[in-house]
Amino acid sequence: MPQLRTPPLALYVHFPWCVRKCPYCDFNSYTLHGQLPEGQYLARLEQDLEAQAPQVAGREVISVFFGGGTPSLFSPQSIARLLEAARRQLSLAPDAEVTLEANPGAIERGAFREYRDAGITRVSLGAQSFDATRLTALGRIHSPQDTRAAAAELHAAALTNFNLDLMYALPGQDVRGAVRDVEEALALAPAHLSHYQLTVEPGTVFAARPPPLPDEDLADAMLDECAGQLASAGLHRYEVSAWARAGAQCRHNLNYWVFGDYLGLGAGAHGKLTFPASGLIVRTTQSREPRRYLAAAEAGPQRRTIECEQLPFEFMLNTLRLTAGFAAPSFSERTGLPWEAIGPEIDAALARGLLERGGDRYRASERGLRFLNELLLRFLPESPRKAGPSALSMATAKARAEITGPLFTARRGAVGE
Numbered sequence: 168m169p170q171l172r173t174p175p176l177a178l179y180v181h182f183p184w185c186v187r188k189c190p191y192c193d194f195n196s197y198t199l200h201g202q203l204p205e206g207q208y209l210a211r212l213e214q215d216l217e218a219q220a221p222q223v224a225g226r227e228v229i230s231v232f233f234g235g236g237t238p239s240l241f242s243p244q245s246i247a248r249l250l251e252a253a254r255r256q257l258s259l260a261p262d263a264e265v266t267l268e269a270n271p272g273a274i275e276r277g278a279f280r281e282y283r284d285a286g287i288t289r290v291s292l293g294a295q296s297f298d299a300t301r302l303t304a305l306g307r308i309h310s311p312q313d314t315r316a317a318a319a320e321l322h323a324a325a326l327t328n329f330n331l332d333l334m335y336a337l338p339g340q341d342v343r344g345a346v347r348d349v350e351e352a353l354a355l356a357p358a359h360l361s362h363y364q365l366t367v368e369p370g371t372v373f374a375a376r377p378p379p380l381p382d383e384d385l386a387d388a389m390l391d392e393c394a395g396q397l398a399s400a401g402l403h404r405y406e407v408s409a410w411a412r413a414g415a416q417c418r419h420n421l422n423y424w425v426f427g428d429y430l431g432l433g434a435g436a437h438g439k440l441t442f443p444a445s446g447l448i449v450r451t452t453q454s455r456e457p458r459r460y461l462a463a464a465e466a467g468p469q470r471r472t473i474e475c476e477q478l479p480f481e482f483m484l485n486t487l488r489l490t491a492g493f494a495a496p497s498f499s500e501r502t503g504l505p506w507e508a509i510g511p512e513i514d515a516a517l518a519r520g521l522l523e524r525g526g527d528r529y530r531a532s533e534r535g536l537r538f539l540n541e542l543l544l545r546f547l548p549e550s551p552r553k554a555g556p557s558a559l560s561m562a563t564a565k566a567r568a569e570i571t572g573p574l575f576t577a578r579r580g581a582v583g584e
């Protein structure tokens with residue numbers, strides 16, 4: 168029987184409030200009405216941490232991610248208090264990466280220098296676009312100038328390890344506009360850039376009243392041009408949507424993509440924990456709604472064991488997003504399953520040119536990335552696979568809902584040629 172090993176462990180903390188909900192966003196985030204219940208939420212997070220810490224006793228935490236929502240609505244003092252609690256309850260690595268997500272329109276709670284002094288080592292800024300008209304169409308609360316000012320403040324605070332989130336294929340955007348956004352972002356010298364195609368997510372305002380969006384061919388042309396710009400500026404694409412300078416890959420997100428473990432604290436946060444002694448991999452979930460989370464009688468989350476037959480799909484859904492793919496032995500180490508559980512599907516995907524092999528590593532080919540859904544469909548359990556693309560989108564949506572950190576949509580939805 169292959170040996171299930173304990174993977175690296177990260178900590179995700181979710182902050183569910185935003186100044187205003189963006190019409191495209193399906194993250195677990197809510198417009199803040201009235202006063203932020205800062206003290207109450209912090210106390211609840213600390214209680215949550217205390218309840219969950221014993222199950223990871225002795226394990227080192229390699230990264231912390233304060234995500235949202237808009238964590239920068241919380242003061243540097245609050246972030247410092249949480250990090251102190253994390254250091255007390257967990258074994259935080261001395262060189263742990265500690266990321267704060269920030270909206271350029273919602274950082275007046277503190278200067279980045281103060282967040283740095285609180286223990287933040289990395290910031291992820293939601294720039295989205297540098298075109299004021301596009302930002303208005305996206306319902307953003309900030310101007311391009313706010314983003315430039317935030318980036319300047321990050322440099323001044325020596326927080327040079329920062330990410331900019333950009334979206335492309337925006338309402339009314341052309342290739343030139345998408346490239347201009349990338350150029351403007353690069354001019355701010357970020358260490359990392361996340362470049363997401365705008366997707367219309369069910370349940371959002373955009374789904375109810377879709378704006379006119381560029382078609383797939385135009386979106387492809389935007390991506391090709393932008394990719395060229397990013398590569399010539401010295402950024403390396405290491406994941407479907409993530410670009411980084413050498414050494415500046417996001418360690419926290421990378422841990423999700425190598426099927427690592429994470430504790431999830433906060434409203435709607437999910438966790439994944441591996442227990443080699445019992446051979447179990449467990450998902451934890453919390454109440455999504457802030458009021459319910461605050462009022463929950465149970466301090467800790469609900470737990471559910473991931474079924475064995477689901478593991479190949481979940482492993483591939485993560486690792487095939489990486490341009491470097493995965494090393495063959497990591498499949499058994501992270502899932503506890505023998506290689507034979509995926510061998511025939513791997514061989515078929517190699518034969519169809521959807522996967523490439525180099526040494527003991529497997530990764531999606533260019534064609535495989537383009538038809539990522541077709542590739543992933545192969546790793547679903549037999550019965551859902553027969554049901555076809557709808558089962559895939561349900562399985563993807565389910566898995567995506569359980570990852571609170573990185574955006575989890577496949578770049579292309581096409582199943583077929």
Ligand SMILES: C[S@@+](CC[C@H](N)C(=O)[O-])C[C@H]1O[C@@H](n2cnc3c(N)ncnc32)[C@H](O)[C@@H]1O
Nearest residue numbers: 191192235236268269270293332363364365366
């Ligand atoms: C939690 S937000 C980042 C922090 C902060 N809330 C903000 O928006 O500035 C995560 C990122 O996901 C991306 N995103 C959200 N919804 C998206 C969608 N429907 N399509 C593509 N990207 C999306 C945006 O780039 C956004 O910055």
Ligand code: SF4
Nearest residue numbers: 185188189192196236
């Ligand atoms: S994109 Fe960011 S700011 Fe906008 S609603 Fe979503 S989490 Fe909030």
